[in-house]
Each structure stands twice: as C-alpha cells, then as structure tokens.
Amino acid sequence: xxxxxxxxxxxxxxxxxxxxxxxxxxxxxxxxxxxxxxxxxxxxxxxxxxxxxxxxxxxxxxxxxxxxxxxxxxxxxxxxxxxxxxxxxxxxxxxxxxxxxxxxxxxxxxxxxxxxxxxxxxxxxxxxxxxxxxxxxxxxxxxxxxxxxxxxxxxxxxxxxxxxxxxxxxxxxxxxxxxxxxxxxxxxxxxxxxxxxxxxxxxxxxxxxxxxxxxxxxxxxxxxxxxxxxxxxxxxxxxxxxxxxxxxxxxxxxxxxxxxx
Numbered sequence: 001x002x003x004x005x006x007x008x009x010x011x012x013x014x015x016x017x018x019x020x021x022x023x024x025x026x027x028x029x030x031x032x033x034x035x036x037x038x039x040x041x042x043x044x045x046x047x048x049x050x051x052x053x054x055x056x057x058x059x060x061x062x063x064x065x066x067x068x069x070x071x072x073x074x075x076x077x078x079x080x081x082x083x084x085x086x087x088x089x090x091x092x093x094x095x096x097x098x099x100x101x102x103x104x105x106x107x108x109x110x111x112x113x114x115x116x117x118x119x120x121x122x123x124x125x126x127x128x129x130x131x132x133x134x135x136x137x138x139x140x141x142x143x144x145x146x147x148x149x150x151x152x153x154x155x156x157x158x159x160x161x162x163x164x165x166x167x168x169x170x171x172x173x174x175x176x177x178x179x180x181x182x183x184x185x186x187x188x189x190x191x192x193x194x195x196x197x198x199x200x201x202x203x204x205x206x207x208x209x210x211x212x213x214x215x216x217x218x219x220x221x222x223x224x225x226x227x228x229x230x231x232x233x234x235x236x237x238x239x240x241x242x243x244x245x246x247x248x249x250x251x252x253x254x255x256x257x258x259x260x261x
Contacts, residue, residue, distance in 0.1 A: 002020070002021060002022055002023050002056065002068075002070045002071065002149070002150065003020070003021045003023075003070075003147065003148070003149050003160065003164075003206060004018060004019070004020045004021075004046055004068055004070065004119060004146075004147070004148040005018065005019040005020075005145075005147055005164065005169035005192065006018050006119075006121065006126065006141070006145070006146045006147075006148065007144075007145050007146075007168070007173070008125065008126055008142070008143045008144060008146070009143055009144075009173075010011055010123070010124065010125070010143060011176065013173075013228060014173065014174065014175065014176065014226045014227070014228045014231075015123035015124070015227065015228065015229070016066070016121050016123050016126070016225070016226065016227040016228075017070075017176075017225075018066060018121065018223075018224070018225040018226075019175065019189055019192060019193075019222065019223070019224055020056075020057050020068055020222070020223040020224075020225070021206060021207065021219050021221075021240075022047075022056045022057070022102075022180065022219070022220055022221045022222075022223070023208060023213050023217065023218060023219050023220065024056075024083050024217070024218075024220050025212075025216070025217050026216045026217070026218055026220055027215060027216070028049070028050075028051060029050035030047055030048060030049050030050050030220070031047060031048040031050055032045075032047060032236070032238065033045055033046055033047045033223075033234070033236050033251075033253045034048070035116070036048040036055075037091060039100070040091065040095050041095075041097070042105070043060055043061075043062060043094075044058045044059070044060050044091060044094055044095065044166065045058060045059050045060075045061065045089075045234065045253060045254060046058030046059060046090070047221065047223075048156050049085075049087050049158045052085035052087045052088075053085075053088075054085050054086070054087015054088045054089075054090070054091065055069075055087055055090050055091060056068060056069060056087065056223075057069075057090060057102070057223050058091060058094055058184060059225060059232065059234050059254060060094045060095075060234045060252075061234075061254055061256060061258065062258070063094075064122065064123065064227045064232045064258065065094055065120065065121065065122045065123060065227070066120075066121050066122075066225045066227065067089075067090035067091075067093045067094045067118070067119060067120045067121070068090060068118075068119045069086050069087065069089050069090050069116050069117070069118050069119075069147070070116065070117040070119075070148060071086060071115070071116055071150065072112065072114065072115025072116055072117070072131075072132065072133075072150055073114075073115065073150075076192050083112065083113060083114055084112075084113055086113060086116045087112060088094065089113075089116065089118050090118070093118060093120045093191060094120070098118075100129060100136055103129075103131050103136050104136070108227070111225070112133070112140060113131060113133075114133065115131055115132050115178050116129075116130075116131050116132075116145055117129070117130045117131075117135050117148060117150070117152060117153070118131075119141075119148060120163070121141070121227070122227065123227045123228060125140065125141070125143075126140075127139065127140055127141065128141055128148065130152055130153075139153070139208050140253060141153065145165065145168050145169050146167050147160070147161045147164055147168065149161060154223075157252045158203075159194065159203040159204045160203065160204050160205070160206065163204040164192065164204075164206055167192055171188045171189060171191070171192060172187065172188055174186045174187050174188075174189050174226060175187075175225075176224070176226035176233035176235070176255075177231065177233070178231055178233065178255040178256060178257055179255065181252075182224075182235045182250035182252060185226075185233060185235070186224055186235065189224065190245050190248075191245060192206065193207060193240060193245065193248075194223060194244060195207065195244055200218065200219070200241055200242075206219075207219040207222075207240055207241050209241055211246070218241060218254055219240055219241055220238070220239065221236065221237060221238050221240065222236070222238075222240045222248075223235070224236075230257060230258055231256065231257050232254050232255075232258060233252075233254065233255055234252070234253040234254035234255075235250050235251065235252050235253065236250065236251050236252075236253050237249065237250050240253075
C-alpha cells in the first residue's frame with residue numbers, strides 16, 4: 001500500500017501540508033527526485049520509476065501544486081496488451097493534460113488503467129479521482145486532515161487510518177520555511193513516522209516491510225511537501241526503515257520563495 005497524510009487549511013500560513021509514503025517492491029529501480037521530464041519543460045520535480053518512466057509523486061513549484069498516485073490491486077490484463085502505466089497520471093494532471101475520459105479503455109477489449117487514486121492539490125484545495133477499473137469518481141477534498149490509502153480517502157476499514165488519523169489531528173502545523181533544516185522545518189510531522197512498538201509487519205504501521213513470495217515489499221521513501229502562497233518546500237527520505245527520527249537522512253529537494261500570484 002501507499003499512504004498520503006494531508007492537511008488542508010486555506011487560512012493557514014501553509015495551506016497545504018503533505019506527508020507521503022511510497023510502498024513498493026524494494027528491488028524495483030527508481031531515481032531520486034529531480035527534473036526528469038524535459039519534454040514537459042523541466043517544470044516538474046519528482047522521483048522517477050526507472051521501469052515505467054513515470055512517478056508516484058511530483059511537484060510543480062511554479063504553480064504551486066503537488067500530485068500523487070496510489071495504486072489499487074491490479075485486475076487481469078486482457079489479451080489485447082499491457083495496461084498503461086499509472087505513473088504518468090501525476091505528470092498529466094500537473095501539466096494540464098489529464099483527461100478523466102481517457103482513463104477508460106478507448107475500445108472494447110483493450111486494457112484500460114488498473115485501479116488508482118489520483119490526488120491533485122494546491123494551496124487553494126485538492127481533488128481526488130478514484131478509478132476501480134469500472135467507475136471513475138471525482139471528489140473535492142474538503143479542508144481538514146485526511147488520510148489517503150489504497151482503499152481511498154479516509155477509509156476507516158484500513159487499520160492504519162483509525163490508528164494514524166488521531167495522531168495527525170494532534171500534530172501541530174509545520175512551518176517548513178526555506179532555509180531551515182528538515183527537523184526544524186517539519187517538527188512533529190517527523191514523529192508521525194515512528195510507530196513506537198508497532199513492527200513494520202503490523203497492519204496499523206505507517207512504514208511497512210513484508211516478505212511477499214521471497215521478495216521484500218515495503219516503504220521505500222517518504223516525501224514531505226509544504227505549499228504556501230509565497231513558498232514551496234519539498235523534503236525527501238530514501239529507505240526510512242529501519243531508521244528512526246534521529247537517524248533518517250533527509251534531502252531538501254526544493255526550498256524556495258516565490259512571488260504571490
């Protein structure tokens with residue numbers, strides 16, 4: 001699974017605060033965040049999946065905006081061919097070419113996208129598109145704290161959601177101002193990564209690690225994004241397990257002031 005913790009408060013100094021955990025087979029190759037898509041004008045910054053060329057999360061600092069995709073369990077692939085990669089969806093929604101109608105197969109018998117939840121957020125608000133292989137649902141994400149998991153928005157059937165939601169609600173706003181180191185910028189948001197006695201095999205854990213058929217599946221990276229009216233902050237941690245708050249290594253990908261729109 002993957003997880004996005006989201007706080008939307010249009011009246012706050014930082015209207016959008018986001019913590020995203022990417023879960024994947026740890027042997028799948030990927031590239032650290034950068035401007036990997038020159039064909040899109042070099043505007044987007046994110047990690048790149050080396051297999052598909054897409055991303056699980058990207059930021060457009062000029063907008064500013066962030067987009068992330070969470071996968072839903074694959075459905076059988078028709079004989080007509082492979083399904084399109086979901087890693088292109090965050091790029092499409094950020095650069096303005098995402099067409100919800102394009103999610104559906106363009107003709108009977110051809111494969112469409114596997115299921116996903118696609119989040120697009122700015123300081124003004126957020127939208128979530130959810131596709132289960134048959135139906136596409138678009139919703140406006142209301143202000144407040146939210147947990148997006150593979151089951152969807154604030155899906156309490158996932159044991160993680162009722163475990164982490166109260167902790168998120170009790171966490172003060174971060175002030176990820178440019179120039180601060182990650183610990184000073186994000187404060188208690190980093191504590192959300194430490195589940196105390198919960199092992200990474202526990203269904204309630206935010207950071208996970210499992211053996212699946214001899215392969216290791218788990219939390220391969222964590223992203224923190226803050227979008228404000230005049231600043232953008234993007235911090236990244238690779239391999240967050242089995243590290244702790246004190247030993248994780250963070251990279252500040254973006255830490256910029258921008259002119260208010």
